């Protein structure tokens with residue numbers, strides 16, 4: 001069976017051009033010659049991109065399936081145009097041994113998109129005893145992360161980096177020194193003061209990155225910083241890169257789009273970790289991406305129940321959903337306004353992750369590649385509506401916003417995993 005995606009346009013050979021993508025046996029057969037196929041979908045001049053890649057999501061299964069499941073989380077990803085996602089290990093049980101990890105990989109196969117599974121760095125993600133890295137690499141770990149928690153013990157981090165350097169595996173760091181967070185629930189600053197809640201200082205992130213950059217340099221490990229959020233962190237990473245340290249980092253859509261001045265009342269839809277920082281920090285994130293200090297965009301999709309998020313800033317858990325809104329929000333805010341070239345956004349949301357994490361079996365809209373493809377409607381406005389989410393989580397600060405660039409179609413290995421009704 002062949003499928004032709006007709007009358008689209010996409011970025012090819014350095015420019016945007018009309019595309020007619022022919023897919024056969026799950027692979028891209030040609031990009032602009034075909035006129036017929038067994039099945040034809042007329043894209044009506046929508047944008048075709050390589051399937052987006054999100055290296056930072058929380059799928060919650062097993063352990064927290066009231067918040068999300070592999071099925072709902074991966075369907076949400078497909079709805080956002082993502083065809084490959086990196087799933088974090090803050091699950092219950094934590095997949096911290098080969099048997100549990102293999103079980104997790106099996107569970108992940110029920111997903112609508114390709115799921116790369118992170119292994120934890122320490123047993124039970126407690127930051128104390130390291131997992132057996134070699135065993136988990138062999139079981140299929142794509143990278144290691146204790147995401148959700150920082151690793152406060154420098155010796156644990158140093159030994160981890162030594163071993164992962166040896167195994168050629170990335171260490172993905174949720175950089176946060178728990179001794180410095182001051183039990184904060186939003187960014188430290190005027191907004192926290194006004195609302196009368198404790199604030200998280202920038203140094204809780206940046207100090208740990210500083211230490212870890214030193215350790216990364218000493219070990220040569222690929223050190224990847226998850227959801228970077230402070231201007232000081234970005235400046236340190238900029239200097240580290242200039243000095244040849246093997247560091248990469250990601251930024252979330254919300255740290256590019258929002259800052260703590262957007263929090264006008266006690267509303268936990270604005271509570272996540274790291275918190276929305278100051279406007280200066282937000283602008284540093286945008287500048288860091290544009291000058292190459294920040295390598296890619298990842299959503300940190302972190303679903304929680306409606307009930308949990310109604311608890312208010314002090315009591316509710318950290319995190320917001322992101323899979324289903326990321327591309328449209330960023331397209332609308334930064335591309336439609338002329339701030340970013342469209343091809344950069346596509347690179348930051350797909351190609352960069354494939355390159356940096358050396359992802360295999362992930363298509364990039366090249367002839368012979370697996371047909372992992374996304375199609376976006378740049379012409380018509382839509383309103384972000386939690387009722388349309390396929391995620392179990394509705395915890396988004398962006399509900400009600402008008403955007404362009406909603407997903408029309410998502411294919412994984414040539415199979416339709418999302419199609420707009």
Ligand SMILES: NC(=O)N[C@@H](CC(=O)O)C(=O)O
Pocket residue numbers: 058090147148149174271272273274300302303317318319320
């Ligand atoms: N990013 C978040 O705000 N929450 C994440 C964990 C985490 O990274 O803290 C979650 O799993 O809910």
Ligand SMILES: [Zn+2]
Pocket residue numbers: 147148149174226227273274
């Ligand atoms: Zn995190």
